[in-house]
Amino acid sequence: MKKSFVIVLAGAIFMTSGCKQLDKIVDKVVHKYKEYRGKKKRGPKPFTETFQSENGYKRILITSSCSANHPVRFVYFKTPTDAHNNFFRATNSLMSYPASTLKPYWDIRYVNPISEYVRNGDGSHYANHSKFTGLDARVSGGNFIAGSSASQTDAGGSMVAAKCVDGFIAASTTINLHDAPDMQLTYAGIQSTYAYRISTKSNVYPWGKSDGNLVLQAHFDEPLYFNYGNNEGGSVSYNVIMRNKRNGKKLNFVIGIYAVGDAWTKEKSGIRFDPTTGIVHVATVIDKDSWWSTKSPKSKSITEFFNQAGKTTKDDGSWPDFFRVNISYNNMKAVLNELKNNPPSSVAGQDFGTNPQDWELTNIMIQYEVEENGGKASMSGSFRGFDVYITKQPI
DSSP: OOOOHHHHHHHHHHHHHOHHHHHHHHHHHHHTTSSOOTTOOOOSOSSOOOOBOSSSOOEEEEEOBTTTBOOOEEEEESSHHHHHHHHHHHTGGGEEOTTSOBOOEEEEESOSSOOOOOOSOOOTTSOOTHHHHSSOTTSOTTOEEEEOTGGGTOTTSOEEEEEEETTEEEEEEEEEOTTOOOOOOSSOOEEEEEEEEEOGGGOOOOOOSSOOEEEEEEEEEEEEEEESSOOOEEEEEEEEEEEETTTOOEEEEEEEEEEEETHHHHHSSSEEEETTTTEEEEEEESSTTOSSSEEOTTSOOOEEOOBOTTOOOOOOSOOOEEEEEEEEHHHHHHHHHHHHHSOOGGGTTOOOOSOGGGEEEEEEEEEEEEESSOOSEEEEEEEEEEEEEEESOBO
C-alpha cells in the first residue's frame, strides 16, 4: 500500500526530532482511518453494540484448516477489462460449500507480467521472498507459488504463496508494481485476494428477524510497503459480498484492517457505488466507533503502516496481530437505513430493502490492494487462521 506526503513528512520529523514527534504525527494520521464519512457528521449510533459469544453456538462457515480444504488455486487478470469480463467465468469451478470441502483461491489482478506460473514446485532455487512476507516460499512441499518470471529471481518481484503452518492455511503476498503501467482505477485496484466463493445452493443467511452476527477473524504478520513513485495508497481488508434474495441487489462490505496513504479516504469513504459491477461498497474499519461493523473487545483496531525502506519481517511463530470483526443485525440494519435515507447519488431511488434477513453471503475474502495512479509500489503481508462463523448469541 502506500504513503502520502504527510507520512513522508512524518519520516523526516523522526529523523530530526525523535520518536515523540513521530508519535504525535502518526496519531494524527491514524485518526483519519476511523470510519471515514467525509465532512458529514452523524449523531450517536441508533443501536447498542453487540458482540459474538465466545462460548455460545457457532455455525462455522469457513476455517482455514489445511486438511479440510482444497489446495489454493490461482486466477489472474492482466487488465481491469479482462477481470470485469471474465471474473465469474474464471471462478465458476471454484464454488465453495460451507457444509463440505472448501475451495480457496487467489484472485491476482493487474500485476504485469503474471502469466508465467510455477505451481507446487520445490522453489528452493528462487529468491528469498520471505524477508518481505514472513513466510518462506522456497521450502516445503506444502507451498503454492505463483509469480512472474522476474519474481523467481528478484525478491521484490511479483509473487503469491500459500502454505500450511500448524495445520492452518497461511498465505503471503507480494504485489510488485514497480514495472506496472500508470492507470487510474476506481474499485479495481491492483490487488491480491484470498477468497472463498460460496455456492448459492448453500443458503447462508447470517441474520434472522432481529438477531445474528457474521464474524470474521484472522492472525496477521505486519505488512510492508515500498513506494517507488507517486502511488496513493491502499489497504488490507476483509471483504464480504452479499446478495439480496428479493431484489438481486449486491453489497460489498470492505472492512479495513491495515491502511496506507490517501487511497482509503478517497475511494472507500462512506457508501459508494461501482457502476462497472453494480455493487454498492460499504466501507468501514475495525474500530469501536464504526457504524457498519462492530469491533470485538479482543480484536485489534485498524492499523496504519508506513513506507520503511530496507525493513524486513520474519515469521517467528507468534503472529501477534489478531483482527476480529462482526457485522451484527443492527450493523446491517444501519447500512440499509443509510441506503434508503441517504444513498449515493448514483443509486438514489433504488430499493435495497430494509430487512437484514434477506441478504445471502456469496463471497468472503481477505484482500491486499494498492490503488490509484498505477504502479510504482510494492506491498506484502501474510495471515493465517482465517475463520468465519455465524452466531445468534450476542454478549
